[in-house]
Amino acid sequence: MVTGWESACEVTCVECGIVFSVPVSFVDERQKDGATFFCPNGHKLTYGETELDRLKKDNKELKGKLARYTERLAGKELSIIQLKLSLAATRAWVTRLKGKKKSE
Numbered sequence: 001m002v003t004g005w006e007s008a009c010e011v012t013c014v015e016c017g018i019v020f021s022v023p024v025s026f027v028d029e030r031q032k033d034g035a036t037f038f039c040p041n042g043h044k045l046t047y048g049e050t051e052l053d054r055l056k057k058d059n060k061e062l063k064g065k066l067a068r069y070t071e072r073l074a075g076k077e078l079s080i081i082q083l084k085l086s087l088a089a090t091r092a093w094v095t096r097l098k099g100k101k102k103s104e
């Protein structure tokens, strides 16, 4: 039968070193959600990086990659436009040369 008591877990504050007990479920929840809690002396404590933090970091990295690829793609498109213009100029020059040969 559940009596309302559950296993306790000892937590040591990294700031002041005080050891205090909290329910195991409390620790599990804080490890999952990364929410801040406080030691009896009022120091802020958290357990590492949360899922949200990891997703935010991934999102930032992907946005950076996208920006770099977009920039590279824009550079390639510019090169293609320059090559097309160069080709058009060469064709026009060849056409002019052919015209000169015929008139000679």
Ligand SMILES: [Zn+2]
Pocket (backbone or CB within 6 Å): 013, 014, 015, 016, 017, 018, 039, 040, 041, 042, 043
């Ligand atoms: Zn503390």
